[in-house]
Amino acid sequence: xxxxxxxxxxxxxxxxxxxxxxxxxxxxxxxxxxxxxxxxxxxxxxxxxxxxxxxxxxxxxxxxxxxxxxxxxxxxxxxxxxxxxxxxxxxxxxxxxxxxxxxxxxxxxxxxxxxxxxxxxxxxxxxxxxxxxxxxxxxxxxxxxxxxxxxxxxxxxxxxxxxxxxxxxxxxxxxxxxxxxxxxxxxxxxxxxxxxxxxxxxxxxxxxxxxxxxxxxxxxxxxxxxxxxxxxxxxxxxxxxxxxxxxxxxxxxxxxxxxxxxxxxxxxxxxxxxxxxxxxxxxxxxxxxxxxxxxxxxxxxxxxxxxx
Amino acid sequence: xxxxxxxxxxxxxxxxxxxxxxxxxxxxxxxxxxxxxxxxxxxxxxxxxxxxxxxxxxxxxxxxxxxxxxxxxxxxxxxxxxxxxxxxxxxxxxxxxxxxxxxxxxxxxxxxxxxxxxxxxxxxxxxxxxxxxxxxxxxxxxxxxxxxxxxxxxxxxxxxxxxxxxxxxxxxxxxxxxxxxxxxxxxxxxxxxxxxxxxxxxxxxxxxxxxxxxxxxxxxxxxxxxxxxxxxxxxxxxxxxxxxxxxxxxxxxxxxxxxxxxxxxxxxxxxxxxxxxxxxxxxxxxxxxxxxxxxxxxxxxxxxxxxxxxxxxxxxxxxxxxxxxxxxxxxxxxxxxxxxxxxxxxxxxxxxxxxxxxxxxxxxxxxxxxxxxxxxxxxxxxxxxxxxxxxxxxxxxxxxxxxxxxxxxxxxxxxxxxxxxxxxxxxxxxxxxxxxxxxxxxxxxxxxxxxxxxxxxxxxxxxxxxxxxxxxxxxxxxxxxxxxxxxxxxxxxxxxxxxxxxxxxxxxxxxxxxxxxxxxxxxxxxxxxxxxxxxxxxxxxxxxxxxxxxxxxxxxxxxxxxxxxxxxxxxxxxxxxxxxxxxxxxxxxxxxxxxxxxxxxxxxx
Numbered sequence: 061x062x063x064x065x066x067x068x069x070x071x072x073x074x075x076x077x078x079x080x081x082x083x084x085x086x087x088x089x090x091x092x093x094x095x096x097x098x099x100x101x102x103x104x105x106x107x108x109x110x111x112x113x114x115x116x117x118x119x120x121x122x123x124x125x126x127x128x129x130x131x132x133x134x135x136x137x138x139x140x141x142x143x144x145x146x147x148x149x150x151x152x153x154x155x156x157x158x159x160x161x162x163x164x165x166x167x168x169x170x171x172x173x174x175x176x177x178x179x180x181x182x183x184x185x186x187x188x189x190x191x192x193x194x195x196x197x198x199x200x201x202x203x204x205x206x207x208x209x210x211x212x213x214x215x216x217x218x219x220x221x222x223x224x225x226x227x228x229x230x231x232x233x234x235x236x237x238x239x240x241x242x243x244x245x246x247x248x249x250x251x252x253x254x255x256x257x258x259x260x261x262x263x264x265x266x267x268x269x270x271x272x273x274x275x276x277x278x279x280x281x282x283x284x285x286x287x288x289x290x291x292x293x294x295x296x297x298x299x300x301x302x303x304x305x306x307x308x309x310x311x312x313x314x315x316x317x318x319x320x321x322x323x324x325x326x327x328x329x330x331x332x333x334x335x336x337x338x339x340x341x342x343x344x345x346x347x348x349x350x351x352x353x354x355x356x357x358x359x360x361x362x363x364x365x366x367x368x
Numbered sequence: 369x370x371x372x373x374x375x376x377x378x379x380x381x382x383x384x385x386x387x388x389x390x391x392x393x394x395x396x397x398x399x400x401x402x403x404x405x406x407x408x409x410x411x412x413x414x415x416x417x418x419x420x421x422x423x424x425x426x427x428x429x430x431x432x433x434x435x436x437x438x439x440x441x442x443x444x445x446x447x448x449x450x451x452x453x454x455x456x457x458x459x460x461x462x463x464x465x466x467x468x469x470x471x472x473x474x475x476x477x478x479x480x481x482x483x484x485x486x487x488x489x490x491x492x493x494x495x496x497x498x499x500x501x502x503x504x505x506x507x508x509x510x511x512x513x514x515x516x517x518x519x520x521x522x523x524x525x526x527x528x529x530x531x532x533x534x535x536x537x538x539x540x541x542x543x544x545x546x547x548x549x550x551x552x553x554x555x556x557x558x559x560x561x562x563x564x565x566x567x568x569x570x571x572x573x574x575x576x577x578x579x580x581x582x583x584x585x586x587x588x589x590x591x592x593x594x595x596x597x598x599x600x601x602x603x604x605x606x607x608x609x610x611x612x613x614x615x616x617x618x619x620x621x622x623x624x625x626x627x628x629x630x631x632x633x634x635x636x637x638x639x640x641x642x643x644x645x646x647x648x649x650x651x652x653x654x655x656x657x658x659x660x661x662x663x664x665x666x667x668x669x670x671x672x673x674x675x676x677x678x679x680x681x682x683x684x685x686x687x688x689x690x691x692x693x694x695x696x697x698x699x700x701x702x703x704x705x706x707x708x709x710x711x712x713x714x715x716x717x718x719x720x721x722x723x724x725x726x727x728x729x730x731x732x733x734x735x736x737x738x739x740x741x742x743x744x745x746x747x748x749x750x751x752x753x754x755x756x757x758x759x760x761x762x763x764x765x766x767x768x769x770x771x772x773x774x775x776x777x778x779x780x781x782x783x784x785x786x787x788x789x790x791x792x793x794x795x796x797x798x799x800x801x802x803x804x805x806x807x808x809x810x811x812x813x814x815x816x817x818x819x820x821x822x823x824x825x826x827x828x829x830x831x832x833x834x835x836x837x838x839x840x841x842x843x844x845x846x847x848x849x850x851x852x853x854x855x856x857x858x859x860x861x862x863x864x865x866x867x868x869x870x871x872x873x874x875x876x877x878x879x880x881x882x883x884x885x886x887x888x889x890x891x892x893x894x895x896x897x898x899x900x901x902x903x904x905x906x907x908x909x910x911x912x913x914x915x916x917x918x919x920x921x922x923x924x925x926x927x928x929x930x931x932x933x934x935x936x937x938x939x940x941x942x943x944x945x946x947x948x949x950x951x952x953x954x955x956x957x958x959x960x961x962x963x964x965x966x967x968x969x970x971x972x973x
Contacts, residue, residue, distance in 0.1 A: 094847025098854065103557045104884045106573050110555040114629075139630045143652055144471035147630075154652055210684065218692050224451070225692040226685050227678060228654040312682050315689070317653035325468075330847050 063358065070354050074347045081343040082132070082336065086125055089327075089335045096141035096330045128336070137340075138333030142325060148337035155319035156341065158228065162237050162310065162318060163303035167296070169242025170249050175292065177246070178253025182288070183280055185258060194254065200247030205306075209240045209313040226315035233314040240310050241303050248299075249292055257288035294357060297349035305342045450693030456943040456962045459673040464686045464699040468653050468679040472634040474613040475549040475556045480866065480953075481699070483610040485677050488658045488957050489641040490613040493523050493542070493592070494604045498959040499948040501774065501870050504604045505956065508537050508614070508642065509592070517904075518599040523607075525590040530663040531616050532646040539586035541642075544626075545614045547579045553627040560884070561611040561868065564603065566595045598903040601911070602871040608954070609868055616640040644670045644958040653679060671946075671961040690716075690939045696962070697947070698939040703762045703818070706937055716939045719763045720949035723772050723867035724934030725875065726764075728811070728826075728860050729853070732927050733889035736807055737859055741798035743926040746860075747784055748791035749833040750826055756932050759825045760818070763937060767930035769923055771875040771915075774951055778872045778912045783923035784930055788833045795834050803835025810840040813862035814849040822931065823862070853887050861887075866934070867952055872915045873899070879922055890927030894918075941965070 097103055097111050112118045116127065131138060137148035181193040213236055217225035224231040260266065261284050269279050308320035319338060326334035455462050466481040474486050487496075493512065497503035509523040529537035546565065549556045552574045563569040566583030570576045583595030594603070606612065617626075619640040624631035632638055636657075639647040644666070645658035659674035661667065678695065680686040683702045689695045701709070701717070709717040730737040730746075737743060752766030765772075769780025800806050811827065813819035823841040830836045844852060853861050865885075867874040877883065880899055881891035898918035905911035922928070936953055942965035947955060 092847070094851040097557070098847055098850045104560065104573075106552075107555045107557065107559065110552055114553075114555060142470060143468065144473065144476050145630055145632065145634045146652060151652060210688075213685075213688055218688060224694060226680070226689040226694060229651070231694070311653075313685055315654075315678070315680050315682070315685050317651060321653050328846055 066358055067355055070351055074351050078340075078343055078347055082129075082340055083125070085336050085339045086128060087121070089330070089332050090121060090124075092330065094330050096332060098330070128333075132340075137337040140326075140331055140334045142329040142331040142334060148333050151322055151334065152319065152337060152341055155317060155322055158234070158316055159304045159307055159311075159318035159320060162234060162241060162307050162316065163300055165235075165238035166241030166245065166303050166307075167300055169239060170245035170299070171292075172246075173242065174246035174249025175253050175289070177250040179257055179280065179285065179288070181250065181254045182257035182261060183276070185261075190254075194251065197247040197250045200243060201251075203244075205240050205244055205309045206313065208243060209236070209310055212236050212240055213313065228315070228317050234316055237307070237310040237314045237316055240313075241307060245299055245303065249295070252292055252295060253288065256291045257284060260284045260287040263287075294353055297353040298346075301342070301346040301349045304345060452693045452696055452941055452943065453964070455676075455696065456941075456964050459671070459962045461672045461675040461944070461957065461960060461962060462694065462696045463675060463677050464680050464689070464695050464697060465656075465677040466679065466699045467681050469656060469677075472639065472647065472650065472656070473629070474610050474615065475545070475554060475559075476629055477610060478558045481677075481679070483954070485656055485658070486610050486613060487643070487954060488645045488675055489639070489643045489647055489661075490615075491529075491643040491664075492609075492613045493525075493607045496608055496950070496952075496954045496956045498946055498956050499950075501951045502777070504608070507608075508542075512604060514601070514603070518601045518603070519596050521594045521596070521600075521603050523592040523594070525592060526665060527590055528665045529642060530665060531640050531642050532661045532663050533616075533640050534663050535616070535618070535640075536589075537614065537642045538589040539592040540589065541614045541617065542592050543584055543586050544617045546582070546584050546612075548615065548620070548626050549611055550579075550582065551627050554629065556611075558611050561606070561609055564594075564596050564600055564606060566597050568597065598900070600903065601908065602869070602873075605869040605871055614642060616642070645675060648674075655679075666958065670958040672957060675957060687939065690941075696941040696944050701937055701939055703760065703937075706762055709939070715942060717937070718940055718949075719935055719937045720953075721765070721772070721951060722934040722936040722953055723774070723870075723874075723951045724864060725767055725770060725772055726822075726862075726864050726931045726934065727767070727770065728929040728931065729858075729863050729888050730860055730927050730929065731856055731858055731889060733856060734859065736798075736809060739798045740925055741794045742800070742806075743929070745791045745794035745798060745834060746830060747926045747929045748787045748794065749830050750929060750931065751786040751829055752784075752931055753786065754829075755822055755825055759821050760932060763935045764932040765935065767933045769919060770928060770930050771872045771919060772867070772933040772951075774870070777908070778915065780872075781916050781920040781923065783920060784926070791833050803831070804837060806834075806836045806838065808838035808840060809859035810842050811860045811862075812842050812844060812849065812852060812858045814846045815843040819843070819862050826931075856887065856889060860929070863928070864934075870952060872912070872919075873902070876915060876918060876922070879927070888927040890925065892921055892925060895921045 095117075097108055103111075109118075116124060128138070135149070137152070140146050140148055140151055143151060177193050177197065181190045184190045213225045216236060216239075217223045217233070223236050224233045225236070226233050228234065266279060266284060269283050274283070305320070305323070307318050308324050310316070311318040311320045319341065322334060323338045323342070325331070326338055452462060463484075465484055467479065469477070469482045469485055470479060471477050471482065472485060472489070474490060477483065477486065491507045493507050493509040494504040495507040497505050506526075508525050508529045510526040512521060512523045514521050523539075525537070525539055527536075531537060546562055548554055549559050550562055550565075550568055550572045552572060559572050560569075563572070567576055567581050568583070571579060571582050576582070583597070585593045585595075587593055596603070600606070619633050619638065620626060620631075623633040623638060634647075636647050636649050641647065641661065642664070644661060644664050646661040647656070648659045649655065649657035656677040656679075657674065658677075660670060664670065678689075680689065680699070683698075683700050686695070686698045687701055687705055690698050706717070730743050732738055732743075752768070756764045756766050768782050768784050771778060771780045773779045795803065811823050813823055820841070820843060827839045827841055830839055849861075852858050865875060865878070876899060878885040879890065880886070880896050895918050898914055898921070902911050902914040902918070905914055923930075940947060943962050945961040945963055946959050
């Protein structure tokens with residue numbers, strides 16, 4: 061019963077946050093100077109008025125917001141001004157799977173690299189190995205993706221010819237995209253794993269196991285690993301949301317048709333409905349991930365509920 | 369690799385193109401083996417840990433073996449045929465095309481990239497010659513003739529022109545299309561290109577309700593008559609423009625009304641076109657593909673089987689894609705890579721004159737820019753040569769006038785040139801004893817590094833030559849910048865202009881009083897009069913003379929400060945044949961051939 065109430069209250073909070081985000085985005089986008097019809101070659105005044113009228117931009121902003129919300133509830137995100145002929149729904153339907161694939165594979169790479177490094181560093185705590193691995197991880201965190209991505213492209217694609225350096229269809233460039241994202245997040249995961257593994261390795265039951273003569277490998281993987289990995293699992297949700305939303309750079313460098321490019325381009329084009337649409341998608345994603353993590357944590361650890 | 373030897377692209381990436389296996393081991397695996405040694409140091413502390421170490425080192429050894437296998441594999445895999453080689457064999461042209469197209473509807477687009485695609489799918493009355501800007505190739509019209517004073521043009525349409533669904537292309541299609549783009553409800557952003565037609569502007573502005581009053585008629589299925597607002601001897605140039613391309617009425621109306629902008633007609637499968645190619649695929653931010661149109665009247669002379677257009681907004685990515693063998697042609701090349709290609713004498717680098725001008729607008733309605741002598745002082749103090757040579761570095765031409773000179777016709781009067789002495793004289797004439805007395809003003813540009821470095825250079829020139837100290841430079845995000853210019857809330861603003869058709873009026877027309885692209889508040893009755901007069905000139909030579917006089921007025925009063933004339937710099941594969949320098953850069957794709965040059969693939973060793 062208490063769990064149900066907790067979930068319900070978390071759910072309502074999430075919905076409230078989402079509505080706020082949608083409203084703020086709508087009004088902020090409309091307050092920005094310029095507009096979707098402004099172009100380098102001037103559009104005559106009378107045509108500008110016609111276009112404003114055609115898309116209802118001449119009505120009071122609050123009325124427009126009402127209409128937008130009404131359409132949104134019916135699942136209609138409106139047309140795009142930057143990609144004429146495509147609706148925001150179509151654009152998201154095309155772009156989101158690309159971002160999802162980049163993100164999920166990237167997350168897989170991040171875990172595959174980050175966890176072993178973290179565990180290994182924890183096992184060799186305060187040795188040269190540990191310092192070197194953690195220094196590399198620190199460098200990985202500090203190196204922005206717009207540095208890693210072109211370097212990977214230059215080296216793995218052009219010099220070695222393992223991958224294509226750009227494009228989507230029939231191209232392997234997306235692997236480089238996932239790899240860039242994966243390497244970046246693997247550094248975080250390595251540090252996170254190391255920290256939590258050390259916590260677990262210092263606990264009494266490990267000492268008991270050691271004194272019983274259990275082999276270090278067995279201690280590491282059978283006894284400590286499960287506990288040590290829990291914070292990483294909790295981090296997966298936000299990490300995936302971050303990977304999906306943060307793929308703009310990778311998409312630009314490797315010419316991939318994901319949602320990240322639309323996210324940025326919509327803002328510079330004043331493509332109002334696309335701005336709102338992409339922000340809504342990412343907001344839903346982040347809120348959903350946090351909601352799931354909250355619920356899972358509450359289920360794992362009843363103490364969270366009273367705090368929540 | 370096109371280059372016969374490894375090329376340095378960036379000092380930080382200065383490695384040979386193909387790393388041999390041992391070098392790769394050194395580079396790639398040393399960190400790992402180093403870690404191994406490190407762990408060994410720690411491991412000496414205990415026997416248990418020593419056991420652990422050896423198991424780990426075994427795992428690492430396995431990794432080394434695996435990666436060497438992958439590397440060995442990669443050494444063979446990079447000898448495989450590149451994508452461009454396959455495409456050349458299949459005669460599919462792979463082109464970089466700048467930004468994602470905003471639309472594939474000729475009545476909605478305004479950007480160069482969009483027109484590049486539409487030029488493949490749609491054919492106008494006349495089309496571009498593959499090598500000569502001044503010549504017109506017949507398109508849907510077999511031949512055309514003006515009346516005596518160039519106010520009426522007859523276009524005789526070929527009877528074998530067909531849409532991609534087999535329907536015949538008739539004069540009625542053109543009338544329908546011109547009605548659509550000029551219709552006020554269509555709100556086409558570039559409708560003004562059809563103001564050449566009699567009453568075109570009035571109809572577009574809603575002053576005339578009946579399209580029958582507009583100067584375009586289908587006398588019969590194959591005779592189109594255009595009656596013009598004023599004499600226009602260069603109309604065959606104008607009708608090549610994207611806005612004059614026809615659309616297929618039944619297709620437009622299958623997916624909406626005539627004036628509806630956001631319909632599905634322009635999507636693959638729905639798109640019916642009359643050009644050499646038809647649209648087969650369009651994926652946003654990924655590619656647009658067009659393939660041979662079997663119904664095209666001249667299908668047997670169309671060389672390529674298809675074209676893939678790739679939108680690549682990032683020029684570094686595009687250059688990489690070219691080196692990686694994914695593209696036949698890049699839309700642009702990052703300016704800081706040009707010198708590397710130049711130093712290598714790389715034959716894939718091309719640099720050509722382009723009908724475009726980079727300049728600054730002055731707001732002539734506000735102090736201090738309202739003073740003509742002050743503007744002259746600023747203009748003479750700019751050293752265009754320095755900017756082109758040391759700042760822009762893309763092989764551009766310093767602009768001594770506004771309209772870019774074309775090889776075979778109009779040359780702008782030589783008025784603007786760097787002259788510090790004159791500049792200082794004009795400053796005095798403007799009423800300033802020294803540059804220190806000049807009130808503060810701002811140079812505004814949209815946010816890019818390139819515009820910034822030019823603005824900084826000019827700021828410095830004004831300071832050094834005229835002693836003006838209070839010049840601010842300010843950048844604004846693109847749309848904000850446009851709005852600021854539009855609202856005339858600026859002093860000096862960056863601008864660029866690309867010609868729409870092969871005639872100086874495409875550059876000079878915008879400086880007429882109250883033209884929607886003027887934005888400077890500048891107005892000169894003589895200039896307006898000369899421009900009107902030029903329409904009635906007896907010969908082209910005479911017309912150019914009158915336009916030259918008009919441009920001399922513009923350059924004398926300098927509401928604009930010309931900086932440089934554009935150059936197109938790009939990379940193109942030696943496989944691409946018949947891609948000739950064109951002033952407007954509008955290449956007719958049907959003449960472009962793909963022949964394996966034999967230069968490819970052999971440098972992989």
